Amino acid sequence: MANQKKMVEAITSRDEDFAKWYTDIVKKAELVDYSGVKGCMVIRPYGYAIWENMQKDMDERFKKTGHENVYMPMFIPESLLQKEKDHVEGFAPEVAWVTQGGNEKLTERLCVRPTSETLFCEHYAKIINSYRDLPKLYNQWCSVVRWEKTTRPFLRTSEFLWQEGHTMHETEKEAREETLRMLKVYEDFYKETLAIPAVVGRKTEKEKFAGAEETYTIEPMMHNGVALQGGTSHYFGDGFAKSFDIKFTGRDNTLQYPHQTSWGTSTRMIGAIIMVHGDDDGLVLPPKISPIQVVIVPIAQHKEGVLDKARELYNRIADTYRTKLDDSDNSPGWKFSQYEMKGVPVRVELGPKDIEKGQCVIVRRDNREKIVVALENLEETIAKTLQDIHDAMYDRALQNLKEKTFVATTHEEFLDIAKNKPGFIKAMWCGETACEEKLKEETGGVKSRCIPFVEEHLADTCVCCGKPAKHMVYWGKQY
Numbered sequence: 433m434a435n436q437k438k439m440v441e442a443i444t445s446r447d448e449d450f451a452k453w454y455t456d457i458v459k460k461a462e463l464v465d466y467s468g469v470k471g472c473m474v475i476r477p478y479g480y481a482i483w484e485n486m487q488k489d490m491d492e493r494f495k496k497t498g499h500e501n502v503y504m505p506m507f508i509p510e511s512l513l514q515k516e517k518d519h520v521e522g523f524a525p526e527v528a529w530v531t532q533g534g535n536e537k538l539t540e541r542l543c544v545r546p547t548s549e550t551l552f553c554e555h556y557a558k559i560i561n562s563y564r565d566l567p568k569l570y571n572q573w574c575s576v577v578r579w580e581k582t583t584r585p586f587l588r589t590s591e592f593l594w595q596e597g598h599t600m601h602e603t604e605k606e607a608r609e610e611t612l613r614m615l616k617v618y619e620d621f622y623k624e625t626l627a628i629p630a631v632v633g634r635k636t637e638k639e640k641f642a643g644a645e646e647t648y649t650i651e652p653m654m655h656n657g658v659a660l661q662g663g664t665s666h667y668f669g670d671g672f673a674k675s676f677d678i679k680f681t682g683r684d685n686t687l688q689y690p691h692q693t694s695w696g697t698s699t700r701m702i703g704a705i706i707m708v709h710g711d712d713d714g715l716v717l718p719p720k721i722s723p724i725q726v727v728i729v730p731i732a733q734h735k736e737g738v739l740d741k742a743r744e745l746y747n748r749i750a751d752t753y754r755t756k757l758d759d760s761d762n763s764p765g766w767k768f769s770q771y772e773m774k775g776v777p778v779r780v781e782l783g784p785k786d787i788e789k790g791q792c793v794i795v796r797r798d799n800r801e802k803i804v805v806a807l808e809n810l811e812e813t814i815a816k817t818l819q820d821i822h823d824a825m826y827d828r829a830l831q832n833l834k835e836k837t838f839v840a841t842t843h844e845e846f847l848d849i850a851k852n853k854p855g856f857i858k859a860m861w862c863g864e865t866a867c868e869e870k871l872k873e874e875t876g877g878v879k880s881r882c883i884p885f886v887e888e889h890l891a892d893t894c895v896c897c898g899k900p901a902k903h904m905v906y907w908g909k910q911y
Contacts, residue, residue, distance in 0.1 A: 522642020633882030657854030715775025731783030
């Protein structure tokens with residue numbers, strides 16, 4: 433038990449130092465390691481397995497909505513990137529450039545993709561000729577590079593894994609519907625798979641994606657009240673199409689420009705899982721994406737029949753659940769601590785006395801509840817327990833979101849809440865960027881998160897300048 437105690441003590445308390453707690457979990461749960469390249473991470477097998485499970489779930493959702501996967505080059509010629517002015521200006525500070533290939537200096541610099549709109553547009557210009565070629569519903573799984581000044585594993589790294597959808601449509605109406613449809617896919621994925629609730633809405637003009645007409649966002653709240661931009665969906669109109677001369681012959685036999693969308697999520701979602709669900713003993717993983725859903729720990733495994741019975745249970749459930757049987761010579765206490773650290777949703781304990789009684793003990797990771805289960809009822813009990821864990825995790829996260837969401841109707845209230853109550857602030861806004869910038873400066877980083885689809889009328893005037901309000905906005909600090 434000494435090893436168990438030592439392992440738990442190695443994690444900084446979440447309430448003592450949230451940033452250190454996060455880093456401790458990332459390292460000690462063996463999700464990542466730091467690499468020799470500043471700002472880049474080595475995603476270790478356990479961390480990558482989480483990403484694979486997320487990727488599989490999302491990919492199925494994309495394909496059900498008619499999307500196909502493609503792969504674009506890693507490099508973008510500078511001349512291609514320059515075709516869309518707002519887009520290139522938005523990404524310029526983060527772009528990494530390749531200037532030499534082998535021993536030869538390149539005649540044109542190549543950008544290491546920070547995102548792939550320009551590459552998709554170059555391709556679409558070649559393959560879209562008629563309305564019959566539309567819609568084009570493409571998605572790409574890849575890595576991108578953005579030269580971040582301050583990095584933290586999963587949250588902000590110079591290279592990260594993501595998916596980026598890029599679609600072309602015959603009409604504005606279809607493209608706008610696609611933009612919102614994919615935002616809903618993200619919202620459902622967060623709720624149904626990650627057990628994470630979120631505020632969903634439209635970004636302000638200041639916060640929208642470079643080159644987009646409108647940007648929509650999903651904004652989950654971390655345990656400490658800080659927001660994380662969990663995924664975005666953008667409507668581009670026909671701006672990129674005009675810049676890249678993408679035209680098609682319409683149904684009326686005239687040349688027209690298609691309407692475009694893009695949408696993306698990344699490995700940042702693993703950071704969200706850690707900071708929404710984790711506790712002082714390590715990860716608490718949503719069952720649907722946990723690399724191990726059930727771990728079987730034999731008790732007194734040196735005694736006759738224990739390992740045989742444990743293997744029998746493993747063989748019964750391994751085809752249905754991602755299951756691990758730990759028959760190593762480590763102590764049960766060490767194993768309990770290890771799999772708590774790794775966030776395994778369900779632990780099955782089986783010892784000689786359990787075998788005599790025809791039972792085992794199930795332990796939930798999320799609340800440590802122990803359930804004595806007859807062995808013949810094991811499968812159905814695990815199924816119910818995994819669903820109960822998911823529901824309880826979602827409910828706890830939703831409660832945290834509600835408890836840390838506040839209302840401000842005056843400037844003084846806004847500043848007081850921003851200083852003393854971490855979380856989201858709901859407040860009215862006049863629509864002027866100057867007020868966004870002033871509030872951010874006054875509060876040390878509180879920004880507009882989004883304008884929700886259903887706005888409450890909290891006051892008649894802007895919380896910053898006192899002019900007539902146009903929108904209710906969620907505000908908060910972000911990672």
